Amino acid sequence: MTTIQRRPTSSKSLPSDLEIAQSTPLKHIDEIAARAGIPTGRLEHYGKHVAKVSLDVLDDLKDQPQAKYIVITAITPTPLGEGKTTTAVGLAQGLEKLGKRTMLGLRQPSMGPVFGIKGGAAGGGYSQVLPMEKLNLHLTGDFHAVTAAHDLLAAMVDNHLHHGNKLNIDPQTISWRRVIDINDRALRNVVVGLGAAEDGVPRQTGFDITAASEVMVILMLATSLRDLRERLGRIVIGYTYGGQAVTAEDLKAAGAMTVIMKDALQPNLMQTTEHTPVLIHAGPFGNIATGNSSVISDMIGAKTAEYLLTEAGFGSDMGGERFFNVKCRTSGLRPDAAVLVVTVRALKAHSGRFKIVPGKPLAPELLAENPGDVRAGAENLLAHIEIVRSFGVHPIVAINAFPTDHPSEHAAIQEIAESAGARVAVSTHVADGGEGARELAQVVVDACGQDTNFRYTYELEDPVETKFEKVARGIYGADGIELSATARKQLKLFGKLGYGHLPVVIAKTHLSISSDPKRRGAPRDWTLPIRELRLAAGAGYIYAISGDMRTMPGLGEHPSAEKIDINEQGEIVGLF
Known part of the structure; x- marks a missing residue:
């Protein structure tokens, strides 16, 4: 691939996400459904631009060919996130620019972060899901x-x-x-x-x-x-x-x-800023849950397009691992490629030289041109490439370009990725929409033309402790696991009650591949501590608690809710 020389994004000053969303003309949801081959009679309308899709559509589409299946995940993110959702939206739009019929499957945002500090999950800039206000708030309930x-x-x-x-x-x-x-x-x-x-x-x-x-x-x-x-x-x-x-x-x-x-079991049909169809379904929590959109939406989406994209929360060690080991087991769908979203700032953070704190400005040194800092954080990217490859899936590195990046830093990422045998492309979708993701889209199409050898990390017949061990060693790079006395007692109980055949999930920090949120890069010489086990028998897995997992976030000193309001015209303001 030719060395990257161009500037990362357009020089134009971007309006806010909300301004872009509110100024984008929307098509009627019936037209979006028609593009996906979904009969209007299978829609339950929530206004002009949102509809639920009846599960009966699966019978209507059963003879349609299966789409190529691509998961979008990431390297270990900073607390600000690295733009998986907006990259997924941009890639869907980029594939449409290449003349490919595309469906995107995303999770619905939680209103907790919307009114807190992290924001919503509708994408950003010119690669958003619309209407973004509805998506980030109640949607269809x-x-x-x-x-x-x-x-x-x-x-x-x-x-x-x-x-x-x-x-x-x-x-x-x-x-x-x-x-x-x-x-x-x-x-x-x-x-x-x-x-x-x-x-x-x-x-x-x-x-x-x-x-x-x-x-x-x-x-x-x-x-x-x-x-x-x-x-x-x-x-x-x-x-x-x-x-x-x-x-x-x-x-x-x-x-x-x-x-x-x-x-609620029926997925929600929406559209991107460029009218690509999107199925929104299920919630976002990626620490103790699966961090993926629904199996139902992917079952429908796989019959409505040539390319089905879906996002897995946090990094490939978190939502990505659960996508492969849990979601794919349930759906029976097999991925053709995996996109790893990476940013310059994330790799610089993994160098250990910078600290990123939500709500505080980034350090000027972090924004200065320094490909050496990017290379210093390379171990994290290399580890995630190997995680994807461990499932027998082709890894594609998508550089989510920011205006503060420098061509030399993108060139450094390209060199790192290609040295590991991964495909790589820069994407400027936030500023340029689908046109900015055209290069990434072509790389994805090329990757999907190759055969895969999909495999799981463990077999369901493995003992539960062995399943945890295989994930810890094979995905996280740990030396092994250490079960507390409480966890061993629970392990014995779950086996006695007949739950030993279930898949496993490990609830740990998303800020490190390890269980310690302060450890950057790709930590070695560590053991995964499991302090307790919990049973999610309805969901169908056993999950291990490693570290302090908050299942109820708190609000910051100045939460986003302080800025959100409504004007005299009845329009929402202050929402990102």
């Missing part, structure tokens, strides 16, 4: 359905205790907390049942953010309405005094939960 279904089960747990506890539930083992889609640290730990006797049984519990709910993961992994019903029934809320699992089915809650979730 899927998050509210997840919240209601989750909290109905919580209410029925406490109601069961109040009415005599016939199932003999040990309150100390109840793990089913309540959820809400707002950052609120004051709700992390609460006591319920205070007051008079008729107000319930007092016990300590707490709240998680809705995106961290197992119901959200079930929405992501369910393949049909029947599968959704069965998964909800398998949710384990705690254990009896005799050590037996107590499920949502035991509490007779699963049927009503399914009724609440019925409409």
Whole structure:
């Protein structure tokens, strides 16, 4: 490939994301559906520009050829994120520029970060999903359905205790907390049942953010309405005094939960700034959950285009690993290529010479031209290339270009990537839309023309401890794992109850390939600590807790909510 010499982005000054979104003419959602071959009769309209897609469309499209399947993931990100979503949007638009019919599958943003500090997940600049205000806020109510279904089960747990506890539930083992889609640290730990006797049984519990709910993961992994019903029934809320699992089915809650979730199971159809169709479905949480959009949306998307793109949260060691080992197992779809999003600032941060703090300006030294700092962080990129390759999938390095980058720094990334045998391209989609991603799109098309040899990290028949060991060694580069006494006790219990065949997820920091958020690059000579195991029987996996995982974020001193308002014309302002 020719050495990169051009400036990374257009010199034009970009309007805000919201200004671009509000000034972009939208096409009626029926026209977007027609481009994807989705009959209008299979749409449930939410205004002119958003619609839910009936699962019956799978029968309509069953004879259509299967799309090429590409996952977009990243190297280990900084706290600011490296632009996976906007790269995914830009790539979808770039493929359309090449004359390829494309469908994009993305997760729905949580309102917690929208009103907090990280922002939304609609993309950015001229590579966004529209209407971005609807996407970043309520959309069609899927998050509210997840919240209601989750909290109905919580209410029925406490109601069961109040009415005599016939199932003999040990309150100390109840793990089913309540959820809400707002950052609120004051709700992390609460006591319920205070007051008079008729107000319930007092016990300590707490709240998680809705995106961290197992119901959200079930929405992501369910393949049909029947599968959704069965998964909800398998949710384990705690254990009896005799050590037996107590499920949502035991509490007779699963049927009503399914009724609440019925409409939420249908993906949401939207469009990019260049009218490429997008399916939005399921939530974002990538630390303890799968960090992927839904299996259902990919099953539909794979029959509506030549190229189906989907995003996996955080880095290839997090959402990427779960995409391959969990999501692909469920969907049966096999990826043709994986795109690794990389930025100059992230590689400089992995040099260990710079600290990036959300809400604070980047250091001038970080923005200065210095390809040496980029090369100093190369180990992280090389590690992620090898993670993708370990699944038998072709890695493509996408340089998400910022105006503060320098050609010499992009050339350094190109040299690093090509030395590892990866394809590489610069993308200026934020400033230039699909035209800026044309080069990346062509590289993806070329990669998809080659055969893959897809494989998993572990087999379901492996012992649970071996599964964790294989992920720790093969994906994270650890020397092994160290189970606490508590984790070993839980491992024995889950095996006894018949859950040993499940896949595994490791809840760890997203800021390092290791379990220590302060370790940059590709750490070696370390052991993955597992302090406890948790069962997500409805979702269908066992997850290990490694480190301090916050499932309910807090608001900063000046959250984004302070700037969001509405003007006299009824338009939203201050939203990014």
